[in-house]
Amino acid sequence: xxxxxxxxxTKDHEWISLExxxxxxxxxxxxxxxxxxxxxxxxxxxxxxLEAGAVFGTxxxxxxxxxxxxxVSGTITELNPDLANAPETVNTDPYGSGWMIKMTxxxxxxxxxxxxxxxxxxxxx
Amino acid sequence: xxNTPFTSKxxxxxxxxxxxxxxxxxxxxxxxxxEHAAVRKNAGIFDVSHMGEFILKGxxxxxxxxxxxxxxxxxxxxxxxxxxxxxxxxxxIVDDLLVYCIEENKVYMLVVNASNIEKDWNWISSHNxxxxxxxxxxxxxxxLAIQGPNATKILQALTDIDxxxxxxxTFAKGKFAGVDNVLISATGYTGAxxxxxxxxxxxxxxxxxxxxxxxxxxxxxxxPVGLGxxxxxxxxxxxxxxxxxxxxxxSPLEAGLGWITKFTKDFTARTLLEAQKATGVTRKxxxxxxxxxxxxxxGYEILDATGTxxxxxxxxxxxxxxxxxxxxxxxxxxxxxxxxxIFIKVRDKSLQAKVVKIxxx
Numbered sequence: 001x002x003x004x005x006x007x008x009x010t011k012d013h014e015w016i017s018l019e020x021x022x023x024x025x026x027x028x029x030x031x032x033x034x035x036x037x038x039x040x041x042x043x044x045x046x047x048x049x050l051e052a053g054a055v056f057g058t059x060x061x062x063x064x065x066x067x068x069x070x071x072v073s074g075t076i077t078e079l080n081p082d083l084a085n086a087p088e089t090v091n092t093d094p095y096g097s098g099w100m101i102k103m104t105x106x107x108x109x110x111x112x113x114x115x116x117x118x119x120x121x122x123x124x125x
Numbered sequence: 126x127x128n129t130p131f132t133s134k135x136x137x138x139x140x141x142x143x144x145x146x147x148x149x150x151x152x153x154x155x156x157x158x159x160e161h162a163a164v165r166k167n168a169g170i171f172d173v174s175h176m177g178e179f180i181l182k183g184x185x186x187x188x189x190x191x192x193x194x195x196x197x198x199x200x201x202x203x204x205x206x207x208x209x210x211x212x213x214x215x216x217x218i219v220d221d222l223l224v225y226c227i228e229e230n231k232v233y234m235l236v237v238n239a240s241n242i243e244k245d246w247n248w249i250s251s252h253n254x255x256x257x258x259x260x261x262x263x264x265x266x267x268x269l270a271i272q273g274p275n276a277t278k279i280l281q282a283l284t285d286i287d288x289x290x291x292x293x294x295t296f297a298k299g300k301f302a303g304v305d306n307v308l309i310s311a312t313g314y315t316g317a318x319x320x321x322x323x324x325x326x327x328x329x330x331x332x333x334x335x336x337x338x339x340x341x342x343x344x345x346x347x348x349p350v351g352l353g354x355x356x357x358x359x360x361x362x363x364x365x366x367x368x369x370x371x372x373x374x375x376s377p378l379e380a381g382l383g384w385i386t387k388f389t390k391d392f393t394a395r396t397l398l399e400a401q402k403a404t405g406v407t408r409k410x411x412x413x414x415x416x417x418x419x420x421x422x423x424g425y426e427i428l429d430a431t432g433t434x435x436x437x438x439x440x441x442x443x444x445x446x447x448x449x450x451x452x453x454x455x456x457x458x459x460x461x462x463x464x465x466x467i468f469i470k471v472r473d474k475s476l477q478a479k480v481v482k483i484x485x486x
Contacts, residue, residue, distance in 0.1 A: 036141075036353065037158045039443040040420060058472070060420045062157045062443050063353050091156075 001029045001124070004095055008111050009120035012053075012069040015095060018111045025071060026099040027059065027090065030124045035061040038090045043068070043079040043101055050076065052110065056101065059090070068100065072110035078102040129174035130267055130331035138349055145352060146239035148175040153351040160354035161445040164317050168273035168342060169350035177242035177263040178323065179235045180227075185255040187230050193252050194224060195377055195398075197387040198233070201226035206294045206312060209385050210377050211248060212394035216401060217373040218380070220245050221365060223312065225296060234308075234323075236268075238367045252393070267326050271338065271347075272358075276319030279342040284309065288320055302337035304330045314355060316362035316484060354445075361444050363412050363453065363483025369423055370410060370439040370453055378402055379455065380410045408436060409461040412483035414451050417476035419469065421452035426470040427460075435460055438469060444485060451485050452478070 007015040013031035017024050032038065043057035050056055050070050057068040057079075070076075080099050082089065090098035105111060115123065126149045135142060140151035151172065153160060163169045181189060190198045196209035205226050211219035220241040225234040237245045242263055253259060271280055277288045284301045286309055291297070296310035301322060308323040324330055339347070356366065365371045365380055377386045378401050388399050415421065421441030429435050441452030452469070460467055465480040 033141075036153060037156050037445075040418065042419075060443070062357060062445065063152075065420065065422060 001033070001121075002095070003028065003117040003121050005117045007095065008071070008114035008116065009123075010069065010071045010114055011123055012071075013124075014069060014071050016071045016111055016114065018105065018108055021105050021108055022077075023072070023074070023103050023105050023111060024099050025101050025103060026094055027068070028120070028124075029094050032091045032094045032098075035059060035064060035066060037062045038087045041079075041083045041087050041090065041100060043076070045076050046079060048076055049074070070103070071114060072105050073107070074103045074105040076101050076103045127175075129172055130326045131172040131174065131335055134335055135172065135349070140349070140351060146175055148239060150175060151349070151351040153353045154349045157351075157353040157357060158445045160348060160350040161357050163346070163348040164273045164315050164350055164354065164358055165446050166274070168271065168276040168279055168319070168345065168347040169354070170338060170342070170347060171270040171272065171350050171352075171355055172268075173270055173321075173355075174267045175239035176268050177237040177239060177245065177261070178266045178268075179237065179246065179249070180260040180262055181233045181235065181249075182231065182258040182260070183256075184230075185253075185257040186233055188255060189249065189253050189257040190224060190233055190235070191390050192392055193249050194222070195382070195387065195392060196224070196385040197390050198224050198226070199390065201229070203227065203229050204295050204297060206296055206310060207385075208294075210371075210382060211245060212377060212386075212392065212398065213248075213373060214394060215373075216376040216394050216397040218367070218371045218375060218377060219248050219373065221367050221371060221382075225308075225310070227298075240368060262325075265325050265327075267324050267331050267334075268321060269334070269338070270313055270315075270319065270321045271342075272313045272315040272319035272350075273317045275345060276317075276347075279345050279347055280320065280338070282341050283337055291320070302334050304333055307334070314364060315358040316364070317358065356440075357442050357445055360440050360442055360451065360453070361446055361485050363485060365410070366440060375410070375455070376401060376406065379406045379408055406458065408455045408457055410439070410453055410455055411461050411480045412451065412453050412485055413467060413469075413478045413480050414449055414485065415469070415476060415478045417478070419471040419474070419476040420450045421454075421469045421471065421478070427454050427456055428468040428470055428475055429460070430466065430468065432468075432475060435467065447485060453483070456480070
């Protein structure tokens with residue numbers, strides 16, 4: 001499985017990439033495989049300031065529903081608009097066009113403190 | 126956890142495996158949507174060897190079946206099967222099952238849910254006062270379902286039994302892929318056509334048959350299908366799943382199974398069910414589709430427009446062939462008419478849905 005080295009990861013199977021204090025968040029290849037065909041991504045926390053670990057949305061696969069957990073504290077600014085019509089891009093391109101949200105992080109150092117690719121790979125191994 | 130004779134094949138095919146009813150079973154191989162589409166449009170093969178099979182024999186076999194099942198098995202001639210259920214003493218359902226008439230008045234096979242094998246065996250045994258001969262052949266019996274519009278065409282190359290023209294809910298026994306004594310049944314749980322085949326796993330029969338089906342079907346696009354797509358396929362048809370839509374507390378009449386509940390004969394809960402039919406049931410199993418965006422799941426509450434609870438969701442999914450979210454659930458009788466607006470409580474929200482006829486379209 002693919003875990004890009006430029007991303008940071010959580011034990012809840014989210015990835016995060018940071019530019020300045022703006023981060024992009026999605027779920028990992030491992031997570032999309034476990035969920036199977038994703039049919040709906042629901043995020044109703046746009047504009048909200050949430051703590052790390054808070055539920056910011058849910059992802060529905062054909063057979064299961066799973067909460068999405070915020071990797072670091074911050075404010076959610078955007079939901080990937082393409083997921084409304086093509087939720088399956090989370091399966092086909094989890095680290096690219098299947099990204100889920102953008103957020104402003106309270107402290108960029110929180111991102112650096114998350115798992116790196118090798119650390120995450122050890123979690124799902 | 127038990128294996129079926131095909132477990133290593135599933136793992137070699139890269140299936141996502143999980144425990145189901147005590148068995149290590151394939152949930153999906155290439156993805157539920159892909160496998161679902163294969164069955165609707167072409168052909169797919171399911172290993173459902175976890176299911177239970179009982180043989181009931183002798184002069185008291187039919188009497189026992191008539192006593193414990195709701196449908197009328199005396200109508201069956203050799204080579205015919207019927208859908209039925211085992212009512213309990215409180216008008217609930219012990220299990221749903223298929224009854225196969227192998228030899229009229231003499232030999233029958235009951236096919237039951239894997240999770241209920243022991244419960245059913247004990248229940249039927251407790252009514253076997255006249256001493257019908259009973260055999261539990263579940264552990265040595267393989268069951269493969271080959272379903273889809275092209276399933277019989279693919280399999281016809283492997284047998285002389287005329288499966289292309291086999292009528293729904295009939296079966297025949299014979300040689301299949303060189304293996305003797307294979308029971309081929311024009312039944313299934315997908316609504317897509319096809320057959321189910323039962324055979325004993327002796328002399329490598331499981332390997333021989335699985336490989337022969339893939340050799341014949343692989344070039345035609347036959348795909349292995351897991352329990353995930355089995356559930357979405359059956360739900361699109363509105364078929365009940367025991368443990369979800371029916372259980373020890375739901376009556377066959379509430380579940381829309383009046384058509385397999387025959388008062389032309391005596392059986393366990395006949396008096397209770399007859400009374401229930403006369404007075405009318407207070408809740409009914411209905412199909413519904415979502416109007417608002419959201420996916421119903423087993424256990425979600427069903428509400429009316431004012432937010433009052435009127436029932437519970439028993440099954441729900443995004444329907445792969447239909448491109449919409451569907452479900453089944455029990456509602457109070459006045460909400461059971463097609464077109465009625467209902468609401469499903471999805472997490473903290475009340476989402477609009479409407480009652481529809483099943484099978485879903």
